[in-house]
Amino acid sequence: MSPAPDPSLFDKVVNLCKRRGFVFPSAEIYGGFRSTYDYGPVGVLLLRNVKEAWWRSMVQLRHDIVGLDAAILSPPAIWEASGHLQNFTDPLVDCRNCRERFRLDKLDDPGECPNCHAKGSFTEARHFNLMFKTYAGPVEGAGNEVYLRPETAQGMFVNFKNVLETSRKRPPFGIAQIGKSFRNEITPSNFVFRTREFEQMEMEYFVPPDEADKWFDYWCDERMQWYVDLGIPEDQLRLRPHDEEELSHYSSATSDVEFLFPWGWDELEGIANRTDYDLRQHAQASGETLDYFDPALGERYVPYVIEPAAGATRTAMAFLMAAYDEEEVAREGQGQGESRTVLRFHHRIAPYQVAVLPLSKKPELQEPANEVLGLLQPRYTCDYDETQAIGRRYRRQDELGTPWCVTIDFETLDDRAVTVRDRDSMAQDRVPIDGLLDHLEPKLS
Amino acid sequence: MSPAPDPSLFDKVVNLCKRRGFVFPSAEIYGGFRSTYDYGPVGVLLLRNVKEAWWRSMVQLRHDIVGLDAAILSPPAIWEASGHLQNFTDPLVDCRNCRERFRLDKLDDPGECPNCHAKGSFTEARHFNLMFKTYAGPVEGAGNEVYLRPETAQGMFVNFKNVLETSRKRPPFGIAQIGKSFRNEITPSNFVFRTREFEQMEMEYFVPPDEADKWFDYWCDERMQWYVDLGIPEDQLRLRPHDEEELSHYSSATSDVEFLFPWGWDELEGIANRTDYDLRQHAQASGETLDYFDPALGERYVPYVIEPAAGATRTAMAFLMAAYDEEEVAREGQGQGESRTVLRFHHRIAPYQVAVLPLSKKPELQEPANEVLGLLQPRYTCDYDETQAIGRRYRRQDELGTPWCVTIDFETLDDRAVTVRDRDSMAQDRVPIDGLLDHLEPKLS
Numbered sequence: 001m002s003p004a005p006d007p008s009l010f011d012k013v014v015n016l017c018k019r020r021g022f023v024f025p026s027a028e029i030y031g032g033f034r035s036t037y038d039y040g041p042v043g044v045l046l047l048r049n050v051k052e053a054w055w056r057s058m059v060q061l062r063h064d065i066v067g068l069d070a071a072i073l074s075p076p077a078i079w080e081a082s083g084h085l086q087n088f089t090d091p092l093v094d095c096r097n098c099r100e101r102f103r104l105d106k107l108d109d110p111g112e113c114p115n116c117h118a119k120g121s122f123t124e125a126r127h128f129n130l131m132f133k134t135y136a137g138p139v140e141g142a143g144n145e146v147y148l149r150p151e152t153a154q155g156m157f158v159n160f161k162n163v164l165e166t167s168r169k170r171p172p173f174g175i176a177q178i179g180k181s182f183r184n185e186i187t188p189s190n191f192v193f194r195t196r197e198f199e200q201m202e203m204e205y206f207v208p209p210d211e212a213d214k215w216f217d218y219w220c221d222e223r224m225q226w227y228v229d230l231g232i233p234e235d236q237l238r239l240r241p242h243d244e245e246e247l248s249h250y251s252s253a254t255s256d257v258e259f260l261f262p263w264g265w266d267e268l269e270g271i272a273n274r275t276d277y278d279l280r281q282h283a284q285a286s287g288e289t290l291d292y293f294d295p296a297l298g299e300r301y302v303p304y305v306i307e308p309a310a311g312a313t314r315t316a317m318a319f320l321m322a323a324y325d326e327e328e329v330a331r332e333g334q335g336q337g338e339s340r341t342v343l344r345f346h347h348r349i350a351p352y353q354v355a356v357l358p359l360s361k362k363p364e365l366q367e368p369a370n371e372v373l374g375l376l377q378p379r380y381t382c383d384y385d386e387t388q389a390i391g392r393r394y395r396r397q398d399e400l401g402t403p404w405c406v407t408i409d410f411e412t413l414d415d416r417a418v419t420v421r422d423r424d425s426m427a428q429d430r431v432p433i434d435g436l437l438d439h440l441e442p443k444l445s
Numbered sequence: 446m447s448p449a450p451d452p453s454l455f456d457k458v459v460n461l462c463k464r465r466g467f468v469f470p471s472a473e474i475y476g477g478f479r480s481t482y483d484y485g486p487v488g489v490l491l492l493r494n495v496k497e498a499w500w501r502s503m504v505q506l507r508h509d510i511v512g513l514d515a516a517i518l519s520p521p522a523i524w525e526a527s528g529h530l531q532n533f534t535d536p537l538v539d540c541r542n543c544r545e546r547f548r549l550d551k552l553d554d555p556g557e558c559p560n561c562h563a564k565g566s567f568t569e570a571r572h573f574n575l576m577f578k579t580y581a582g583p584v585e586g587a588g589n590e591v592y593l594r595p596e597t598a599q600g601m602f603v604n605f606k607n608v609l610e611t612s613r614k615r616p617p618f619g620i621a622q623i624g625k626s627f628r629n630e631i632t633p634s635n636f637v638f639r640t641r642e643f644e645q646m647e648m649e650y651f652v653p654p655d656e657a658d659k660w661f662d663y664w665c666d667e668r669m670q671w672y673v674d675l676g677i678p679e680d681q682l683r684l685r686p687h688d689e690e691e692l693s694h695y696s697s698a699t700s701d702v703e704f705l706f707p708w709g710w711d712e713l714e715g716i717a718n719r720t721d722y723d724l725r726q727h728a729q730a731s732g733e734t735l736d737y738f739d740p741a742l743g744e745r746y747v748p749y750v751i752e753p754a755a756g757a758t759r760t761a762m763a764f765l766m767a768a769y770d771e772e773e774v775a776r777e778g779q780g781q782g783e784s785r786t787v788l789r790f791h792h793r794i795a796p797y798q799v800a801v802l803p804l805s806k807k808p809e810l811q812e813p814a815n816e817v818l819g820l821l822q823p824r825y826t827c828d829y830d831e832t833q834a835i836g837r838r839y840r841r842q843d844e845l846g847t848p849w850c851v852t853i854d855f856e857t858l859d860d861r862a863v864t865v866r867d868r869d870s871m872a873q874d875r876v877p878i879d880g881l882l883d884h885l886e887p888k889l890s
Contacts, residue, residue: 166466
């Protein structure tokens with residue numbers, strides 16, 4: 001049985017994000033700018049870890065997928081061919097009474113205006129394109145428009161031939177990209193879930209057309225497993241196939257990886273069979289040949305594309321939601337009960353793998369603390385914190401999700417050993433400094 | 446004595462970049478889009494390594510600097526306060542005869558039009574702002590303008606208070622950020638050196654005002670050393686202080702780290718004393734208090750900022766230029782002379798650290814090749830290539846700058862050993878598979 005969503009979790013996580021430096025509203029000192037968010041000192045580490053885990057599984061640990069980093073600014077020709085200029089739109093209506101603008105498909109009662117409650121005051125729906133437009137060069141006007149990409153995928157299609165010619169990969173092979181995309185959403189919502197600027201992790205896997213169904217299934221399985229391996233509980237994940245009418249203009253089959261957010265099931269990633277739509281469109285529009293000659297088969301074909309397209313920012317949010325926990329615990333070292341908040345991140349996702357905590361700021365603890373930092377920093381991302389009572393510092397690290405705390409105390413000066421504390425069990429081990437790397441390595445690899 | 450620039454190097458490197466998949470012109474199948482470039486399979490790895498080396502030295506190996514990842518889209522209030530709306534401009538003139546537009550400060554003879562040679566046909570100069578503008582939300586017009594950031598730095602200033610309150614860092618401390626910035630350059634030039642979209646690596650180091658000069662010198666030394674440590678020859682680097690009239694509107698002192706490009710000395714990075722200009726401007730414009738109370742001194746002050754601001758994309762280009770070499774060598778295994786091109790990258794900068802090359806595609810070599818990949822991929826970025834003569838594959842890896850090639854041959858089936866080839870000396874060692882990690886580790890760490 002699937003668990004119920006927990007609506008109270010949303011505010012708890014958003015508050016923790018602000019309080020601990022995961023996410024800040026952009027331009028907050030100017031009253032905020034609800035289109036976008038800024039990732040703070042621990043948020044940027046979380047986001048880096050999400051992206052690194054994806055890149056590792058997609059590119060580093062395989063030899064059939066190469067990377068790419070295409071530009072965000074791109075000329076209209078690309079979006080004309082891809083169909084985005086024509087199809088990437090929302091239907092908008094204006095209220096003639098209050099002059100507010102709405103998405104027609106999001107109005108509960110299309111007869112009544114949600115703002116002023118006037119009836120029958122809407123204009124005809126117009127198609128509003130979600131791409132941001134700007135101008136390159138000193139003249140604003142026709143011929144100089146450029147668009148901020150609404151997806152990274154087109155960069156891979158437009159470079160298909162370049163990659164085929166330089167990388168020595170042959171179908172089935174993939175091109176992977178991590179980068180920002182931009183969509184002029186009418187109603188950004190749910191914290192970092194739907195924002196006008198966001199980060200994608202997309203991979204286009206080029207296959208012989210008759211193998212497309214097989215590879216579609218393969219990538220659905222692979223991608224579900226990735227979230228599970230990094231600590232998302234299986235009962236908070238599901239794979240949901242799109243209905244016929246829900247499919248994008250380029251897709252013959254799509255399944256969404258959905259996570260149980262506080263507001264219900266919602267999309268983390270879409271795995272789509274994009275067919276040969278994009279390569280054919282770009283071949284036709286550009287006049288270039290975008291296909292592959294298979295010397296073994298003696299056959300030329302336009303590859304089909306299986307695309308797992310994940311949102312890095314919303315995936316980071318899902319990891320935060322899934323990791324969040326509150327529990328009653330004995331106060332460490334005192335036996336008195338208290339509650340603690342802890343983020344039970346997988347160690348590859350946690351912003352810091354280790355916190356180094358000298359018991360006090362006294363100068364004699366500096367040398368062993370620096371020695372420990374010097375050992376750990378080349379391998380792990382470490383926090384260093386030397387003020388406040390140690391119990392409060394442990395609580396802070398719990399809220400950052402740091403799996404291991406290493407405490408240097410005055411005994412360290414005698415025994416050259418440190419205390420290693422486990423985030424989840426709060427158990428403490430005394431470990432010699434010289435054995436610290438060997439102690440931590442199996443827990444953090 | 447300083448070496449002379451080598452103008453022929455430019456075309457050689459640009460050609461290699463295209464041929465081997467480092468850099469492609471964006472939208473090349475549509476005739477190109479000279480504002481931007483796309484980074485191909487090895488280019489994206491090079492760029493990732495440059496950024497990773499910077500992040501490692503700035504954030505991971507220190508405990509006085511934290512990271513940040515602020516949004517690209519930003520509201521006018523930020524750029525009003527920072528002075529960019531007013532000051533971040535180029536002076537442009539139009540030719541009344543041919544209607545072309547030019548940068549006044551780049552015209553050799555401001556009386557003659559370079560395009561049509563008409564004399565005295567220029568309009569008065571107008572100030573053209575270099576920021577890209579677009580609109581957020583469904584209405585284009587006043588109140589909805591947003592700008593693509595022209596530098597990442599303002600994200601750090603606007604979040605100064607958030608970081609101070611959540612990170613427990615105290616001056617002197619820094620905030621580091623890697624990300625894309627956008628400038629509507631009239632004349633993009635020199636390949637990826639000056640493009641409208643580029644990637645920055647910026648760090649704002651907040652210090653007590655009376656320590657600003659000391660920290661300025663410290664960061665000039667640190668940053669010069671970073672390039673040297675990663676393999677740029679010292680005689681191709683210099684530190685050049687700005688003249689009084691060259692200083693930006695926010696800076697009291699700036700020194701550029703310059704590299705000897707094929708067209709002469711040019712900027713990789715600027716190290717600036719931005720004083721308290723930015724924090725004061727944002728404090729005044731927003732009404733927030735952006736300062737620091739030092740409990741030890743019992744004093745409140747607005748920190749000064751020392752900013753090392755490097756270009757990731759142009760730094761990647763400098764690494765390419767510095768690594769490029771051609772030499773006459775004996776043909777490997779044959780004794781006949783030939784020339785080779787080799788990129789002598791530092792192993793942390795090279796796109797691939799190791800190439801795994803089974804001597805042939807015969808199925809019996811698959812198993813040991815997969816075993817070697819399985820050993821190496823979790824630690825190193827590896828290329829895998831199983832077609833063509835081994836000599837041609839070595840040449841390809843030389844042109845990618847791969848420090849080590851591991852060849853699996855038919856003897857491997859008997860002795861469980863592989864051939865490890867050194868890019869620079871081309872020396873070959875026979876190494877047991879079980880000892881491969883230990884053999885490579887000291888060479889690649």
